[in-house]
Amino acid sequence: MSPSTTPNWPGESRASMALAFDVDGPTGDAMLNGSIWQKPEYFGFGAYDPYRALPRILDLLDAVRIPATFFVPAWVVENWPRQCQAIVERGHEVAYHGYKHESFYALELEEQRQVMEKCREVFWKVLGIRAEGFRTPSGDWHTHTPGMLLDAGVIYSSSMRGDDRPYLVNVAGHSRPLVEIPGHWELDDYASLAYTKGPNFPSGLDRTASYELTLDNWCREFDGAMDEGLCLTTLFHPKITGKPGRLLLLERLFEHMRKRDDVWFATCRDVAHWTLKEHGND
């Protein structure tokens, strides 16, 4: 990559690490179709996320002094308010991730607006914040979603896969662009560590990957992205990696990251504001 296409970063930093977790809890397809209310075991698998795993992740982040962004469906904020308030109190960012993890691709524009309005209401009432970020649940959206997000006061999204640098999405009829901070499946803990039954994940119920190999993969992704001066974000889920054995894996990953002194550890919100400023949109 030529230097001209590599982003600039604050101060002496040559790359940026925007650690992010999706705190889905029990929201998702099974809640949207109502089947989760007949599946207490599966509900508990999801509820473990805000109830047990999130506090553990917050303690670890305190210890390693790395800021993070938490994309949280508003239903989770409503039902585990104290755990979600702790994210904000401890200096991290909370951002939008649907109300019950709706697929925005499947919603009409007006339905998307209603979901965002509900999210804004809950975040304001329970957390006292207006979030600036959004990660689309279930991976895709409509062509009119970026404009709807700008209307809802969102300045950035972390939903796409097509680059490893933040970029601007210009939307007709809007004076400000939407910043996109793309993520990658390589940094999604579901790809190597998720395992559930009823519904089955992975669908063939293969075994999870070795923790050693997973750590090695993640460290290599970090090294490669930092060497190229890019912005790396993660699609981690506390209910997958916020368990005692896996926390040790995260601890080693963060130790590896902290060895570098040329990396800007930032929330996605900070990366978005920086990107807007760099492009003369502050």
Ligand SMILES: [Zn+2]
């Ligand atoms: Zn999610």
